[in-house]
Amino acid sequence: MKGKVFACYTLADEIRKVLPPDLDLELLPYALHLTPDKLRKELQERIDADMEHDVLLFGYGLCSYGVVNLHSERHTLVIPRVHDCISLLMGAREIYDREFAKVPATFYVSKGWVDQGAEPYAEFQRHSEKYGQKNAQWIIDNQYCHYQRLVFIDTEVGDREHYENYGREVAQFIKVEFQRQVGSLRLLTKLVQGDWDKEFVVVPPGHMVMQRQFL
Amino acid sequence: MSEFAQLAQFVYKGAAPSVKELTQKMVDSGTSPMEIITNGLLAGMDIVSPKFKNGEMFVPEVMMSARALGEGMKILKPLISGEDVSVAKTIVIGTVSGDLHDIGKNLVVMILESGGFNVVDLGVDVSPAKFVAAVKENNAQVVGMSALLTTTMLNMKETIDLMKEEGLRDQVKIMIGGAPVSQSFADEIGADAYCADAMAAKDTAGKFLK
Numbered sequence: 230m231k232g233k234v235f236a237c238y239t240l241a242d243e244i245r246k247v248l249p250p251d252l253d254l255e256l257l258p259y260a261l262h263l264t265p266d267k268l269r270k271e272l273q274e275r276i277d278a279d280m281e282h283d284v285l286l287f288g289y290g291l292c293s294y295g296v297v298n299l300h301s302e303r304h305t306l307v308i309p310r311v312h313d314c315i316s317l318l319m320g321a322r323e324i325y326d327r328e329f330a331k332v333p334a335t336f337y338v339s340k341g342w343v344d345q346g347a348e349p350y351a352e353f354q355r356h357s358e359k360y361g362q363k364n365a366q367w368i369i370d371n372q373y374c375h376y377q378r379l380v381f382i383d384t385e386v387g388d389r390e391h392y393e394n395y396g397r398e399v400a401q402f403i404k405v406e407f408q409r410q411v412g413s414l415r416l417l418t419k420l421v422q423g424d425w426d427k428e429f430v431v432v433p434p435g436h437m438v439m440q441r442q443f444l
Numbered sequence: 445m446s447e448f449a450q451l452a453q454f455v456y457k458g459a460a461p462s463v464k465e466l467t468q469k470m471v472d473s474g475t476s477p478m479e480i481i482t483n484g485l486l487a488g489m490d491i492v493s494p495k496f497k498n499g500e501m502f503v504p505e506v507m508m509s510a511r512a513l514g515e516g517m518k519i520l521k522p523l524i525s526g527e528d529v530s531v532a533k534t535i536v537i538g539t540v541s542g543d544l545h546d547i548g549k550n551l552v553v554m555i556l557e558s559g560g561f562n563v564v565d566l567g568v569d570v571s572p573a574k575f576v577a578a579v580k581e582n583n584a585q586v587v588g589m590s591a592l593l594t595t596t597m598l599n600m601k602e603t604i605d606l607m608k609e610e611g612l613r614d615q616v617k618i619m620i621g622g623a624p625v626s627q628s629f630a631d632e633i634g635a636d637a638y639c640a641d642a643m644a645a646k647d648t649a650g651k652f653l654k
Contacts, residue, residue, distance in 0.1 A: 293594070293623065293624065294594070294624070312594050312595050329595065333542040333544065334544050356504055360508070364504075364508065367511075368504045368508075375544035375569075376544065443594070444598065
């Protein structure tokens with residue numbers, strides 16, 4: 230059985246760390262979930278074009294429904310049963326749910342999130358260029374006014390000290406508490422090692438990924 | 445360009461000071477407040493909505509349009525109260541439990557107010573119990589719920605279920621909105637309407653409160 234992983238660039242370092250040599254990997258651009266139809270189209274095109282593998286694994290979750298309706302006549306599709314990459318970075322949906330119950334008002338970052346500029350300070354800089362600094366500050370203040378903490382998920386990739394310090398600065402910028410949380414590659418490891426239990430949506434050839442499988 | 449069209453352009457461009465100035469000028473020259481709202485401010489949002497949907501406008505720009513709309517409403521709201529607002533028509537609105545996103549919800553509140561409705565905004569992270577209490581307290585006829593996350597949207601169902609338990613379900617019409625929800629989700633959880641955007645929310649509320 231030959232397999233390949235399609236993953237969001239946000240998880241690049243984490244996936245590479247656990248990827249066995251016999252699995253192929255293709256990384257897709259960051260933040261496609263912002264336009265879920267586009268994410269779905271990009272993934273489906275890759276599924277349709279692939280003739281070399283039997284199993285396709287996804288470094289994605291439900292991701293704003295970006296994976297819903299994916300289908301293949303020839304491949305088994307395997308997707309972690311999570312809403313998004315925060316659970317993947319924490320190692321389990323349960324851990325995310327627990328954290329969420331504790332403080333829903335949390336903004337999460339990881340190396341991948343910082344690298345792609347998907348955090349308030351990078352947004353502020355982009356908005357400043359486009360709309361001027363005063364408007365940018367107003368936009369950020371309004372978008373993040375309800376947040377209470379920023380958590381850096383440390384998955385032990387890259388220059389950890391740098392990312393932790395950066396996270397601390399971003400937390401200061403939006404005036405929230407900073408915390409570092411130990412991440413885990415447990416779920417991604419299970420994905421690439423074929424340990425597909427209840428924590429995964431496994432879709433056989435000829436079937437379709439359904440939204441309700443994730444809820 | 446007519447003053448109405450000019451005002452609509454200012455809203456679309458997010459030019460808050462210009463909206464404020466022109467709205468005041470129109471009020472001073474005797475233009476009816478409801479006409480300014482409908483043909484000026486809301487006409488501006490009518491430009492924004494489709495542009496946001498097809499990706500020509502982004503969230504920050506919509507926020508700035510909303511801010512501009514708000515500047516106009518600040519002037520007009522006191523002038524329409526009593527004349528067009530019926531206190532009997534109350535809408536209770538909020539973002540559901542666990543969800544903190546309120547940019548879209550705030551815009552809906554503003555647009556509903558511009559339609560002359562009395563809106564009780566419960567804010568974000570509103571528990572089912574809080575919704576129920578607010579419906580009772582305000583004798584509301586419409587409940588609006590927003591969610592931006594697939595993890596929180598099921599709390600809409602929790603809220604509807606609690607309203608049933610409390611015997612309130614027949615008293616209120618429930619409308620829902622937010623990126624992850626859809627008409628089919630509305631049907632599934634037993635909501636009365638799905639609103640794709642703020643203008644749709646106003647139209648729907650209008651039908652419910654006729």
